[in-house]
Amino acid sequence: MGSSVEVRKVGEEAKLKKGWFLAYKWLILRRFSQVFIIGIFLLGPLAGIWFITGNLNASLILNTVPLTDPFLTLQVWMSGRDLESQAVIGLVIVLGFYLFVGGRVFCSWVCPINIVTDMASWLRRVLGLPKGIDLSRTTRYWMLAVVFVLPAIGGQLYWEMINPVSIVQRGLIFGIGISWVAVVMVFLFDLLVSSDGWCGRICPMGALYSLLTPVARLRVTASWRDKCNDCLDCYKVCPEPHVIKPALKGESLGLGPKILDINCTNCGRCIDVCAPNVFEFAINFSDNSRISL
Amino acid sequence: MVDEVSKKPVVPVQKKRVSRRVFLTDSARGAGVALIVGTGLWSKAKIAHPIPFREIRPPGALPEEDFLGRCIRCGLCVRSCPYDTLRLSKVEEPGVVGTPFFKAREVPCEMCEDIPCVAACPTGALDKGLTDIEKSRMGLAVLSDQETCLNFLGLRCEVCYRVCPVMDKAITLERSQNQRTGNHAMFIPTVHSDHCTGCGKCERSCVLTDAAINVLPIALVKGEMGKHYRLGWVEKEKKGSPLVPSIMNKPLGQWGKDK
Numbered sequence: 265m266g267s268s269v270e271v272r273k274v275g276e277e278a279k280l281k282k283g284w285f286l287a288y289k290w291l292i293l294r295r296f297s298q299v300f301i302i303g304i305f306l307l308g309p310l311a312g313i314w315f316i317t318g319n320l321n322a323s324l325i326l327n328t329v330p331l332t333d334p335f336l337t338l339q340v341w342m343s344g345r346d347l348e349s350q351a352v353i354g355l356v357i358v359l360g361f362y363l364f365v366g367g368r369v370f371c372s373w374v375c376p377i378n379i380v381t382d383m384a385s386w387l388r389r390v391l392g393l394p395k396g397i398d399l400s401r402t403t404r405y406w407m408l409a410v411v412f413v414l415p416a417i418g419g420q421l422y423w424e425m426i427n428p429v430s431i432v433q434r435g436l437i438f439g440i441g442i443s444w445v446a447v448v449m450v451f452l453f454d455l456l457v458s459s460d461g462w463c464g465r466i467c468p469m470g471a472l473y474s475l476l477t478p479v480a481r482l483r484v485t486a487s488w489r490d491k492c493n494d495c496l497d498c499y500k501v502c503p504e505p506h507v508i509k510p511a512l513k514g515e516s517l518g519l520g521p522k523i524l525d526i527n528c529t530n531c532g533r534c535i536d537v538c539a540p541n542v543f544e545f546a547i548n549f550s551d552n553s554r555i556s557l
Numbered sequence: 558m559v560d561e562v563s564k565k566p567v568v569p570v571q572k573k574r575v576s577r578r579v580f581l582t583d584s585a586r587g588a589g590v591a592l593i594v595g596t597g598l599w600s601k602a603k604i605a606h607p608i609p610f611r612e613i614r615p616p617g618a619l620p621e622e623d624f625l626g627r628c629i630r631c632g633l634c635v636r637s638c639p640y641d642t643l644r645l646s647k648v649e650e651p652g653v654v655g656t657p658f659f660k661a662r663e664v665p666c667e668m669c670e671d672i673p674c675v676a677a678c679p680t681g682a683l684d685k686g687l688t689d690i691e692k693s694r695m696g697l698a699v700l701s702d703q704e705t706c707l708n709f710l711g712l713r714c715e716v717c718y719r720v721c722p723v724m725d726k727a728i729t730l731e732r733s734q735n736q737r738t739g740n741h742a743m744f745i746p747t748v749h750s751d752h753c754t755g756c757g758k759c760e761r762s763c764v765l766t767d768a769a770i771n772v773l774p775i776a777l778v779k780g781e782m783g784k785h786y787r788l789g790w791v792e793k794e795k796k797g798s799p800l801v802p803s804i805m806n807k808p809l810g811q812w813g814k815d816k
Contacts (some may be wrong), residue, residue: 308636321655322631322679330679336629340680343626350679351629403587410595420625422598425654430630434645434655438632441647466590 274389274500275537282539290532290545297373305437319434320374322354330354334362334476335469336430339423343415359476365530366483367476371463372503372531375470376433380447381463384454385503397458401506401527404464404471411468428462429469460503464527477526481547484530485554486511486521491540498534498543508534512542522548609651610777612658613755615643616666616693617675617683621776627682630655637677640667661757661772666695668722668756691723696755696772697779698728698748706769711735711743717759717770718746726752728759746770750779 279287305323307313316325322332332354341347347355362370372378387393411423424430428446435443450462463470486492489512498512499505507525514520535543545557615634618624634657635643642664646652657674659666668690675683687693698717700706707714708730721728730744746759748770757772793800 314636317636318631318633321629322633324633324677324679332629332679337680340627340629345623345627345681348679348681348685354679399590400583400587402584403590406584406587406591407594410591414595414599415626418599418602419622420602421629422595422602424630425598425601431648431654434630434632435647438635438645439647442649443647445648 274497277495277539278497278537280539282541287536290536294373294531295379298376298379301374302376302433302436309437319430319437321430321434322351329357331358334359335472336421336424338472339412339415339421342412343419343421362473362476363479364481366480366528367473368470368527368529369482370473371467371470372529375429376436377429377447377450377467378463380451381454381460381503384451385460388455388459389500393455393459395459396456396461399458399461399465401465401504404466404468407466407468408471423468427469429467463529464503470527470529474526477528481549482530483522483524483546483548484511484528484532484534484543485523485546485548486542487544487546487556488540488542489513489515489521492542493540495539497537497539501533501537503531504528522546609646609653609658610773611660612646612650612652613661613666613696613757613772613774615657615659615674615683616668616672616690616695616754617678617685617687618695619682619684621774624682625653625656627680628656629680629682631679632657633677633679634674634683637673639669639673640664642666643674659757661696661760662768663761665757665761665772666754668693668754691752691754693754693756694775696757697750697775698753698755698757698759698770698772699778700746700748700770701773702769705765705767706746707764708744708746709769711737711741713744714764715744715746716762716764720758720762722756722758723752723754727754750775 275287285292301320304316305319307315308317314327316323317327318324318331320333321336322330324330330350330353332351334355337347337351337355340351414420414422428450431443431446435441435446454461454463458465486508492512498508502508504525504527507523507528510517510525511520511523530545532545535541535545546554547557548554614621614624615638619627630645632645632655635645642659643657644659646654646656646658648654652658670690672687672690672693675685675687677683678685700709700717703709715730718724718728718730727749729747729749731747733743733745735741735743755772755775759770760768760772763770789800
């Protein structure tokens, strides 16, 4: 019986029970979102349709609405420079969005590196590779501290010299050069050195975005946790598996069913792979009512 | 009962101790990784980024240190440029990755009157205080090779002089005698830093295979006299009379021509 559990592929049961589409629904939507975002940025240079210009660091929609990335903008601010109005307006819009949907939605729905690390994570599961170096997940907050303190001392945006997130995204839009090396490095790091290493342990950008999550209204919710059959598939696909347990198993302690951990990326893979349909996306209101998505 | 009493205090306390130690070692490891990365970045910035001398910053760019603290590498200036002059530095190029620049020999700055690149900058890395493009100082043209410049050879090329958007101010033709022929004039293209914007049109247009006139970052080429220097003739003009009157009263010698 033990061997049959090991052989069973993650998400196989959900595919049989719910059908292929529902077993991949949120993954497909997420891939669509990630490709779509790069796509609309590329519409300008490739087709001359300038819906949005710039890149994820700062952009301008239809030549009027600015968007600026909090991670970059706060580094500028930390370096002792005042922020111009365009940067502030863009910052407010972006902050507003992520405060509502959860900060790390950036990681799983927007960031292009996520496709790379998801692939590494998938391949690691398929090949049955060991976990590798188990860096603490708090490492990213130390990284965040260093990334923000450096500009305060030296007056420059040091992390941007190597930040693979912006280097790759900018490369895709403005000419890749050898920036794809960053993709390979992150991929190999996650595959061979540390599982969920980049996004889950190192990336200070995700760390900053996670800090926007506490007031988020959009949450993955284990609404039907009594139906859980303990197959563990959700833990296996989750890039931040520690976030699930309180919501799924914490009923006796008065926890859940909302996933409240700030590092849940709202990727929705747990919803996909769950055969008994325990999880759902829900927009929560202050009177404890919620709309299921 | 005894079990319950003994278990309850023992198990959680033990757990706590372990988890605290784990927490501390984990934190120390995390902090260690972050500090290593931070130190690496710090020294990389100190060592690897001299002023990239063939990569000219857009108009209104703050001095390099300030520029690198403000520029968020979004490329909005690049997109706003109607002549596709500006590019963002790639990983393999000498400049700081993601920051805007142009190469004068490839596409020079056309000096748009409304300076769209400055208007597009969301963070003020390109200074909005620059409203007159002729006041921009992207770099400084230097006639770097007098051995190949055709005008220095006594020919009449002077394309650089003619394409200069600040004509007769940023580049002038200074006449001197052609020592080789003895009876011809030479017209030496001469750059004046108080008018040259560093747009690079001269470098772009230089007819040679490799340009004899090049736009370079001002910090790289401009000298600095030092505050203590006083130029006698300037001071004299300021004062309106000779600085040391007695000199003019000295008795004229046998060679004196002044009468």
